[in-house]
Amino acid sequence: MPDATGWQPLIRSRAWEQVVDRVEEKILSGDLRIGDRLPPERDFASMLGVSRAAVREALRVLEAHGVLHRPRVGTGRDSGSVIAGTPTTGLSRLLRVHVALSNFDLDEITEARVALERASASLAASQATESDLARMRELLDRMDDETLPRDRFNDLDTDFHMALAEAADNRLLTALTTAIRGAIRHTLLHAFEQLADADAVLNALRRQHRSLCEAVAQGDADRAADEVDRHIRGFHRIASHTLNRSMPRTPPAC
Amino acid sequence: MPDATGWQPLIRSRAWEQVVDRVEEKILSGDLRIGDRLPPERDFASMLGVSRAAVREALRVLEAHGVLHRPRVGTGRDSGSVIAGTPTTGLSRLLRVHVALSNFDLDEITEARVALERASASLAASQATESDLARMRELLDRMDDETLPRDRFNDLDTDFHMALAEAADNRLLTALTTAIRGAIRHTLLHAFEQLADADAVLNALRRQHRSLCEAVAQGDADRAADEVDRHIRGFHRIASHTLNRSMPRTPPAC
DNA sequence: CACCGATGCTTGGTCTGACCAAGGTCACCC
DNA sequence: GGGTGACCTTGGTCAGACCAAGCATCGGTG
Numbered sequence: 001m002p003d004a005t006g007w008q009p010l011i012r013s014r015a016w017e018q019v020v021d022r023v024e025e026k027i028l029s030g031d032l033r034i035g036d037r038l039p040p041e042r043d044f045a046s047m048l049g050v051s052r053a054a055v056r057e058a059l060r061v062l063e064a065h066g067v068l069h070r071p072r073v074g075t076g077r078d079s080g081s082v083i084a085g086t087p088t089t090g091l092s093r094l095l096r097v098h099v100a101l102s103n104f105d106l107d108e109i110t111e112a113r114v115a116l117e118r119a120s121a122s123l124a125a126s127q128a129t130e131s132d133l134a135r136m137r138e139l140l141d142r143m144d145d146e147t148l149p150r151d152r153f154n155d156l157d158t159d160f161h162m163a164l165a166e167a168a169d170n171r172l173l174t175a176l177t178t179a180i181r182g183a184i185r186h187t188l189l190h191a192f193e194q195l196a197d198a199d200a201v202l203n204a205l206r207r208q209h210r211s212l213c214e215a216v217a218q219g220d221a222d223r224a225a226d227e228v229d230r231h232i233r234g235f236h237r238i239a240s241h242t243l244n245r246s247m248p249r250t251p252p253a254c
Numbered sequence: 255m256p257d258a259t260g261w262q263p264l265i266r267s268r269a270w271e272q273v274v275d276r277v278e279e280k281i282l283s284g285d286l287r288i289g290d291r292l293p294p295e296r297d298f299a300s301m302l303g304v305s306r307a308a309v310r311e312a313l314r315v316l317e318a319h320g321v322l323h324r325p326r327v328g329t330g331r332d333s334g335s336v337i338a339g340t341p342t343t344g345l346s347r348l349l350r351v352h353v354a355l356s357n358f359d360l361d362e363i364t365e366a367r368v369a370l371e372r373a374s375a376s377l378a379a380s381q382a383t384e385s386d387l388a389r390m391r392e393l394l395d396r397m398d399d400e401t402l403p404r405d406r407f408n409d410l411d412t413d414f415h416m417a418l419a420e421a422a423d424n425r426l427l428t429a430l431t432t433a434i435r436g437a438i439r440h441t442l443l444h445a446f447e448q449l450a451d452a453d454a455v456l457n458a459l460r461r462q463h464r465s466l467c468e469a470v471a472q473g474d475a476d477r478a479a480d481e482v483d484r485h486i487r488g489f490h491r492i493a494s495h496t497l498n499r500s501m502p503r504t505p506p507a508c
Numbered sequence: 509c510a511c512c513g514a515t516g517c518t519t520g521g522t523c524t525g526a527c528c529a530a531g532g533t534c535a536c537c538c
Numbered sequence: 539g540g541g542t543g544a545c546c547t548t549g550g551t552c553a554g555a556c557c558a559a560g561c562a563t564c565g566g567t568g
Contacts, residue, residue: 027351051553065351073560074517085357087349096278101288103429104429115370170365270521306524310550325549329548334547
C-alpha cells in the first residue's frame with residue numbers, strides 16, 4: 001500500500017537478492033528442475049557479473065530454503081549446487097525459530113496441528129495402503145516397550161504422526177506436519193520428561209494411537225479425524241499444564 | 255535412523271552453519287529477543303573467530319527466514335542486524351518456490367488450504383470482534399465493484415481470506431494461510447484471467463463470501479467451516495479445469 | 509592385460525584486505 | 539544558535555588467494 005503521498009522510498013536490491021531472484025525465475029518458469037545443476041560458483045559469478053561472494057550468499061539462502069542440496073566438491077555427476085526440492089528441513093527450522101521468538105505460542109500451534117492432522121487422518125482413512133498401515137502398526141508396537149527412554153518414545157510418536165501424514169498422500173500436509181512437529185520437538189520432550197504421572201499418560205497415548213489407527217484401517221474418516229483431534233488436544237492440555245508448573249514465567253528482558 | 259552398521263559418515267558443518275546455530279541457540283534460550291541487535295559484522299566475526307564472509311552468509315540465511323530485518327548502515331538506533339520475527343515473507347517465498355518445483359500440486363495445496371481455513375473459520379466464528387467483521391465486510395463491499403480488474407479482485411479475495419485468518423486470532427494459521435495464498439497467487443490470477451464464464455463465477459464467489467461472513471457473524475462455527483470448505487473446493491474445481499484446458503501439459507524435461 | 513598409485517584439475521570452503529556508500533555524530537565556523 | 543562539513547561506524551561488494559575434497563587421467567607395476 002503506498003503511503004499518503006503516493007511515493008515510497010526506493011529499496012535498492014542487493015546483488016545477492018538479484019541472484020536469488022534470477023534462480024527463482026528460472027524455477028518458476030520451469031527452466032530449472034529438480035536434479036538440475038547450477039554453474040560452478042566462479043563461472044556463475046562471472047556470468048551474472050557479480051562477485052563470487054554475492055553468488056555464495058544467494059546460494060546459502062536457496063540452500064536454507066531447501067531449494068539446493070548441500071553442494072559437493074569435485075567433478076562428479078552431482079557435484080556443485082543441485083536443485084533439491086526438500087522443503088521440510090527449511091520449513092522446520094523456520095518454524096522452530098519463530099516459535100522460539102514467541103511469534104507462535106503453544107496454543108496456536110496446537111490449533112494448527114489439529115487442523116492439519118484432522119485432514120491427514122481423514123484422507124488417510126479413505127486411502128491408506130496396507131503398507132501405510134503396517135508402518136503405523138510397527139511404530140505402535142515399538143512404542144509399547146515399557147523400558148523405552150522418554151526421548152525415544154517422543155521420536156517414535158513423531159514418526160507415527162508423520163506416518164499418518166504420509167498415508168494421507170499429501171506432501172504439503174506431510175511437510176507442514178513434520179515441520180511443526182520438529183519445531184516443538186524440544187518443548188514436547190521437555191513436557192515428557194516432567195510428567196507427573198508418566199505411565200498413565202503414556203498408556204493413554206498408546207490407547208489413543210491404537211484407536212486412531214483402527215479408525216484409519218476401517219476407513220472411518222470422521223472418527224479418525226475426531227480421534228486425532230482428541231489425542232492432540234488431550235496431550236496438549238497435559239503438556240501445557242506440566243510446563244506451566246515447571247517454568248511458571250519467562251524471565252523478563254533486561 | 256543409523257545405517258546397518260550403526261555408523262554414519264561425519265558431516266563437517268561449515269563455518270556459516272555454526273554461526274546460524276549459535277544465533278538460533280541464543281534465540282531458543284531466550285537470550286535474543288525481537289528487537290535485539292546483533293554485533294556489527296566485523297566485531298561478530300572476530301568474536302566467533304571466523305571471517306566476515308562466514309558471518310555474512312549466516313546473516314543472509316537468518317534474514318531469508320525472517321529472523322532478521324534488512325540490515326541498516328550507520329550508527330542509528332536500529333542500525334545493524336536486528337532480530338525480527340516476520341515469518342510470513344520467508345514462509346511464502348519458500349512455499350512458492352517449492353510449489354514451482356512441483357513438490358506440491360494444486361490438489362495437495364487445496365486440501366491443506368481447506369484444512370487451515372476450516373480451522374480459521376470456526377475459530378473466527380467463535381471469537382471474531384466487531385472490527386474483524388467490519389474489515390471483512392468492507393473488503394466484500396469493495397469486491398462488489400463490477401468494473402474491478404481481475405488482479406485487484408484476486409488481491410481483495412486474498413485480503414478477505416487473510417482477514418478471516420486474522421479474525422481467528424491465531425498467528426500461525428494466519429502465517430500459513432497467507433504464505434500458501436501468496437505461493438499460489440500467480441496460479442490463481444492466471445485462472446481468473448482465463449475464466450470462461452467470468453461474471454457467473456465472480457458472482458458465485460461473492461455470494462459464498464457473504465454467506466461465510468454471515469455464518470461467522472452469527473457465531474455458527476460448523477456452518478462457517480463448511481462454507482469455506484465448499485467455497486475453496488468449488489473454486490479449485492473451476493480453476494483446475496480452466497488451467498488444464500489452457501495449459502494441457504507441462505513441457506517434458508530436455 | 510589388469511590393477512594401482514601419483515598427479516593434476518575442478519570445485520566448494522574460508523580468509524584477508526580493500527574500497528564504496530549511506531547514515532549519524534560532533535565539533536567547528538558563520 | 540544554527541548550519542555544515544569532517545569523521546566514524548556499518549553494511550555492500552569485490553578481488554585474490556589458499557586449502558581440502560573428489561575425480562579423472564596417465565603411467566608404472568604385477
